[in-house]
Amino acid sequence: MTASTHAAHLAELNIATLLHPLDDPRIAPFVELLDPVNAAADDTPGFVWRLVEEGAADATGLRPAGDDVIVNLSVWETQEALWDFTYRSGHLEVMRQRREWFERHVEAHLVLWWVPAGHLPTVGEALERLADLQAHGPSPRAFTFASSYTAAEAAPFQAVPFQTVPVEAGPVEAAPLDPARP
Numbered sequence: 001m002t003a004s005t006h007a008a009h010l011a012e013l014n015i016a017t018l019l020h021p022l023d024d025p026r027i028a029p030f031v032e033l034l035d036p037v038n039a040a041a042d043d044t045p046g047f048v049w050r051l052v053e054e055g056a057a058d059a060t061g062l063r064p065a066g067d068d069v070i071v072n073l074s075v076w077e078t079q080e081a082l083w084d085f086t087y088r089s090g091h092l093e094v095m096r097q098r099r100e101w102f103e104r105h106v107e108a109h110l111v112l113w114w115v116p117a118g119h120l121p122t123v124g125e126a127l128e129r130l131a132d133l134q135a136h137g138p139s140p141r142a143f144t145f146a147s148s149y150t151a152a153e154a155a156p157f158q159a160v161p162f163q164t165v166p167v168e169a170g171p172v173e174a175a176p177l178d179p180a181r182p
Contacts, residue, residue: 008151009048009117010076013126014110017103018068022060030101033094034058040090041074046081049120050074064123073126075115079148082112108133111142114154 020026038058041047051059051073060070076082085091111130115121129142138147141157 006077006117006151008114008155009119010079010082010112010151011073011115011121011126011129012076012082012110012112013071013073013121013130015065015069015071015105015130016098016101016109017066017105018070019101019103021068022070027101029097030094031060034060037091037094041085044081044085044089046077047085048075048077051123062123065127071123071126073121073123075120079112079145083145108144110144112144112148113142113157114140114149114151 018027022031035057038050041050051062051071053059053061059072062071063069065071074082076085086095108130111126111133113129132139133142133144136142138144138149139157140149140154143149
């Protein structure tokens with residue numbers, strides 16, 4: 001984890017449903033890009049942390065959202081740092097090819113939320129934020145690039161208790177959310 005002077009960091013989760021298994025030749029171009037793209041993220045100014053399966057270089061072997069769903073969970077110092085990596089680096093070329101490897105999602109598949117600096121979100125916490133966004137739309141608790149909130153606006157939502165589910169538990173479903181909570 002990278003040291004930071006920011007009081008809050010931006011966490012992000014995105015999920016992708018594979019069209020074919022990771023060992024299928026049709027997915028090989030994506031698999032070949034994993035190491036270079038992850039290395040680029042790790043070296044990007046503002047990068048703090050990313051989920052990696054124990055003993056692996058990435059998190060593609062973890063399947064907490066389903067057998068054919070891969071997850072990407074990371075933490076960034078600022079929204080601008082994540083935006084720059086996502087849309088102003090070699091990562092953008094990978095995104096342009098995503099339809100070759102992943103199903104089109106009909107509901108939100110990316111969620112952003114603020115966490116206190118030093119907090120590493122769990123997969124269960126991340127999936128709960130995604131479920132919140134899918135069920136209630138953007139709020140200071142769970143949002144997207146298109147509907148973002150500042151860390152100050154989200155501060156009241158950082159201390160909300162989360163359902164914590166170990167990654168080894170297999171597919172997880174978020175706990176029911178309080179519809180009164182923004």
